[in-house]
Amino acid sequence: MPLALGKDVLDKARREGYAVPSFNTNNLEITQAILETAEALRAPVFIQVSDGARKYAGLENLSNLVRDMASRVSVPVVLHLDHGADYKMVLQALRAGFTSVMIDASHHPFEENVHETQRCVEAAHAVGVSVEAELGRLQGIEDNIVVDAKDAFLTDPDEAERFVEATGIDYLAIAIGTSHGAYKGKGRPYIDHARLEQIATRVSIPLVLHGSSGVPQWLKDKMSATGADLGDPTGIHDEDVRKAIPNGIAKINIDTDLRLAFSAGIREVVVGNPKEFDPRKLLGKGREYLKQVIKEKFELMGTVGRA
Numbered sequence: 001m002p003l004a005l006g007k008d009v010l011d012k013a014r015r016e017g018y019a020v021p022s023f024n025t026n027n028l029e030i031t032q033a034i035l036e037t038a039e040a041l042r043a044p045v046f047i048q049v050s051d052g053a054r055k056y057a058g059l060e061n062l063s064n065l066v067r068d069m070a071s072r073v074s075v076p077v078v079l080h081l082d083h084g085a086d087y088k089m090v091l092q093a094l095r096a097g098f099t100s101v102m103i104d105a106s107h108h109p110f111e112e113n114v115h116e117t118q119r120c121v122e123a124a125h126a127v128g129v130s131v132e133a134e135l136g137r138l139q140g141i142e143d144n145i146v147v148d149a150k151d152a153f154l155t156d157p158d159e160a161e162r163f164v165e166a167t168g169i170d171y172l173a174i175a176i177g178t179s180h181g182a183y184k185g186k187g188r189p190y191i192d193h194a195r196l197e198q199i200a201t202r203v204s205i206p207l208v209l210h211g212s213s214g215v216p217q218w219l220k221d222k223m224s225a226t227g228a229d230l231g232d233p234t235g236i237h238d239e240d241v242r243k244a245i246p247n248g249i250a251k252i253n254i255d256t257d258l259r260l261a262f263s264a265g266i267r268e269v270v271v272g273n274p275k276e277f278d279p280r281k282l283l284g285k286g287r288e289y290l291k292q293v294i295k296e297k298f299e300l301m302g303t304v305g306r307a
C-alpha cells in the first residue's frame, strides 16, 4: 500500500502503549529485511534515511526503492528523514516523497531551535507530512555527526512542554541518557526513567528515543568468531527499552544493531568460504541476520500484530 503518515502510526502507538521501530536503511538488502519481517509479523514500521545514507546511496534512490517496495506490502510503512540538518534538507525530503521528516536543530540554543523547527513544520504540514524535532543532545557517533560528552545534555521537561507548544511538531525526540553508536558508555548504559516520566506528563504527543540499539550478545559473539576486533561494545538493556514504552516512547531508532547483523553475516561467509566471490551469497547471509535482529526488535517493542 502507499506509504503511511508518521503521525497516524505514532499517535496510535502512544495511545495503545507500544512502540514502532525506526530502522536505518542504506541499500536493497536492509530494506528487504525490514519489509519482509514487518509483513510477516503484521507490524507497522518506520524506515529512515540518514545523511550518511543519502551520501552513500542517494536520497531519490532510497526513496524510490522504499516507496516501490512498500507498495507491495500490506502493513503501514513510514519513510522518514533521520536527523535532517536544515530547512533545505527537509525540503529535499518532502520533494522526494518522504512521509515523515526530522529537523535536528538541537545543537542550537532553544529559541533558534524553535525558530528553525517552526519553519520546517510549516513547510511539511503544508504538504501533509509529519515532523519530528529534537530537544536535548545525545552523545555519540552517528554517520557524520559526532557529539562529545561535554556537548551532550538531557532534555528538560519544562522546556519540552514549551518546545512542543511553540513548534507544533508531531513527535519529539528526547535525550534521556541513550547515545548513538556501539559504545554507549562504561558500566551500565541507562535511561533516566524519572526524567522520562516527567516529560511524559507534560508532553502528550509521541516521544522518540534515539540511540536505542542493544548490541546483543549473539551479534557480538558472531563478530568475534570471525575475527572482528570491536573492543567492548555496549548497548541499551532490553528491560530499559521495555520500561520506557508505557511512558510515551512510541518511536525507537535502531541503526547500530542492523550494522552489526549485516556485517556479521557478510564476515561469516567471507571468512568461512575463502573461495566464495558471489556478492549475493555474502550479502544474503547478512540479510538473514538482519531479519533475525529486526524480529527481536518488533517483539521487544510490542509491535507484532499491530498492523
Ligand code: 13P
Pocket: 024, 082, 083, 142, 179, 180, 181, 182, 209, 210, 211, 212, 213, 214, 253, 254, 255, 256, 257
Ligand atoms: P543506535 O546507534 O543506537 O542504533 O541509534 C540509531 C539512531 O538513533 C538513529 O537516529
